[in-house]
Amino acid sequence: MTTQTAELVPSYVQGGWWTPASGDGSTLVLDANTGEELASVSTEGLDLAAVVEYGRTVGQAALGGSTIHERALMLKELAQFLNGRREELYQLSFRTGATKIDSMVDIDGGIGVLFTFSSKGRRELPNSNVIVDGAMEVLSKDGSFAGEHIYTRIPGVAAQINAFNFPVWGMLEKFAPAFIAGVPTIVKPATPTGYVTEAVVRLMAESGILPEGSLQLISGSARTLLDVLDYRDMVSFTGSASTARALKSHRNVLEGGVRFTAETDSLNAAILGPDAVPGTPEFDAFVKAVTTEITVKAGQKCTAIRRTIVPRALVDDVVRAVGERIDQRVVLGDPRGEGVTMGALASLEQLRDVRGAVEEMLAAGGELAYGTLDAPVVRTASGEEKVVEAGAFMSPLLLTWDDVENESVHSREAFGPVASVIGYTDLDDAIRLAAKGSGSLVATVCTNDGETARVLTTGIAGHHGRVHILNRETARSSTGHGSPVPHLVHGGPGRAGGGEELGGIRSVKHHMQRTAVQGSPNMLTAVTGVWHTGADRNLAGDAEFGGVEGAVHPFRKSLAELRIGDGFASPLRRVTQEDIAAFARETGDTFYAHVDPAAAEANPFFPGTVAHGYLLVAWGAGLFVEPAPGPVLANYGLENLRFITPVPAGDSVRITLTAKRITPRVTDEYGEVCWDAVINNQDGEIVATYDVLTLVEKEDTIYRNWPATA
Missing domain, CATH: 3.40.309.10 (Aldehyde Dehydrogenase; Chain A, domain 2)
Structure with missing residues (x-):
């Protein structure tokens, strides 16, 4: 029997590097171009159950200590770190038979995935660990009982079994969405090129960026890995269709509830x-x-x-x-x-x-x-x-x-x-x-x-x-x-394979459980951190419409002071035909419903000439704005604008503004506030609904000592 002297590729488990006590049963890895012995791999004696439990406990706890945005920024920092170490990875990659272009696709492509998910995680997801999925469904006549769906991370590990052809990209494209979701990763690379994956994991560990337990690596066979997984965990597999079928038929997948997704070879x-x-x-x-x-x-x-x-x-x-x-x-x-x-x-x-x-x-x-x-x-x-x-x-x-x-x-x-x-x-x-x-x-x-x-x-x-x-x-x-x-x-x-990998935020949600939550608007607000219609509010403004006269206007509050449910109730403003005509002249919007009484009355949607929707939105801003310089730095848009009830001349409108969602930016001295805006007429009918988006200082520093305006 030939004695194998090639250095063992270590595993990275339970916070440290591990190799078996001996090389018995190890598999040799060769340079694809020359046949030269490069290394060997073995997991003889590795306690896979302990590896999984470490991820479920230490990894889950460490990742749960940060928000989605904080984890997204860690990914960016990690990508920048790896970007500076690409050349040493290229040299290893050449041994797999990959050319410089092949290596760039694998290495640069994998690092690019980290950058992309970092950006999308911060732009498209909340700075929390609960994602609201869809609108609230009112389940009772009085609105006291409602429901909606939320996403939260699965409580186990993501076991990622990768193919030999992309030892870097194949790992990072699975790791990135799992990490954003807050789920610990256990990587099992293919043996022929796993030494490249080990080099990347070593760099990731050396960076000091990742929370403890968020990433583990198994170098070598892991045939019994599925034996120690259960419904809390998921398996993401890339490889042959035949191997995918074998794994998918494992008892813990069929009966134990292990989530399984596969991306396999295809013609x-x-x-x-x-x-x-x-x-x-x-x-x-x-x-x-x-x-x-x-x-x-x-x-x-x-x-x-x-x-x-x-x-x-x-x-x-x-x-x-x-x-x-x-x-x-x-x-x-x-x-x-x-x-x-x-x-x-x-x-x-x-x-x-x-x-x-x-x-x-x-x-x-x-x-x-x-x-x-x-x-x-x-x-x-x-x-x-x-x-x-x-x-x-x-x-x-x-x-x-x-x-x-x-x-x-x-x-x-x-x-x-x-x-x-x-x-x-x-x-x-x-x-x-x-x-x-x-x-x-x-x-x-x-x-x-x-x-x-x-x-x-x-x-x-x-x-x-x-x-x-x-x-x-x-x-x-x-x-x-x-x-x-x-x-x-x-x-x-x-x-x-029937699965989906990547897909932007979809792939993050693959690592999360969608749950229907039912309760009162107040309880749904408490669970999600997002204000729900019908929940308690703290309104300043017109007392006739629920406001507290003399209370601090929410636009005078920094993020340190602002709370979900803080808001403002405006007084009524009457709409006249001259207001409508003046807006039509100034804007050039002379659509007949605003300027031609006979044509407007013939339209089944209007009682006669009506105010422009954008006139009402503009007035809404005038009704809720606090004009003096303060913590609100900018209005950067509207979302979900809907016009519901037409407003003819002679009617009056008012607006209620409520802090719906507060998202501090981790890297900036300000954050985003989404305000729920509702315009009502004098009879309480809803005229329009929309979300107002503003940028607000974390602390009121810029205008704290600004001279009072007249």
Whole structure:
């Protein structure tokens, strides 16, 4: 037996680095380009139950001590820290067979996900740990009993099982939304490239930014991990469909309530529209996209194009054009070699799997139209051109099929630099062929014809998680067929796993429980930190309408003094026909309902000429504003404006303003206040509702000693 001397890749668990007492049972990890021994991994003796419990207790408590905005800022700080350490990660990444471009997609892309979620978390979520989902539902006639939905974080851990092809991005794209939600992460990377993941986790730990227990790493086998998870926890899996099925059938998933989401390999398609003939910008963009998807990461992407579906008459043209582009632009070899643009597969085992899949497809009826299964000549790190038997190198391959119905092309995936080109007769046929993949992560539709784009996109959307429409307008700006972006859903139905990753704030909510909460408006306000209609208020202003004469106007209060439910009740203001006419003259809004009595009376919505809605909103501001300089720094908008009851001349209006939501900004000396605004007429009928948004100082410092105004 050979003695393994390669250094063990440690796990990061329970707040420290862990390695087994011996290397017994360890698995060797090799340089994908040279076959050199790099490291070994083993989890022999690791107490997975203790790892999970540490996350549920220490990690949950530490993350719960911060708000969503505070965690979002930690992500930004972490991204900036990692950004300064990319070069050392590139050097490790080269050993996986990844080129500089491949490494940038993985490393820079992963760091970019942290930046994106940091920004979206602060812009789109409250600075708290409760997210209100939708409007309050009144459940009693008197309004004393109501209900709504809220999101709160799940009380367990997020166990994230990742694939070998993206050791950095694959981890960070799962970690970021879990962290924003406040859920501790346990990362289980794939063995062949897990040493790169370990290097990133080491940097993250060294940064000192992350709360204790928020991130743990298992380097090596974790076959019994699901045995120690329960309904409090979730599993996010990326990998093969067969492994996903095995994990999904675990008893703790089927019976124990473990949440399970999967993103698996799929036979993604790229469809060339009938208008995109050779010589058009669309044909050129299509050829470039197919070449990119075959060669970037050596085709080892779950989003790579596997089936190129083109008009039957253009099959040979597409094969020829893609082959010529590969010949002209692709240099296969060690990524450390000068000019290399495509590296090795991640391991010799992966090379055997891909070759085996191709051989099965050829035996089933496919024909090799470009490339060779023989060991290719490659460029070494020193610049020498030769066959490297110890390296996991493979030529890009294109297959064609006389029988486009052949099951193998629609069900067998070679997870490497391999794509099939198949012909269709019409758009319905193209849609049918795309659907034969039984669910995919992504498809490209390449056309400059709007109707073709509509027919193809709506025809295949139900079978795909993402549809990428490519034409001359997006050829230069598109992020590409195979590049998931953190703003949009990454996942797909059927064979693709049926899950969703990324998708902006949707992915944060995947790590949270949506709960229906019922109670009085006061109790709902207390739970959510958001004022609800019918809850108690502390109103200054007109006593006739619930205000307290002489009480401090809420616009005179800084965030340190302002409380949810503080507000202002204005007096009435009467509307005259001259007011309406003057507003029409000044604004140019002479819509007949405001200036033509006969036409207005004929309209079923109006009793005659009525005040402009925007006149009433402007008056509302005049009725509630506190004009002297103070803590309110700016009005930055209105939301949810609705006009409900028309106001004819002779009616009067008043406004009630209530502090609905207060959001201090962590990094600034001010915060945002959302005010519930309701305009009523003299009979108490609701005329308009909307939210007023203001920026307010945390402490009243700027104008504290400002001279009193007349």
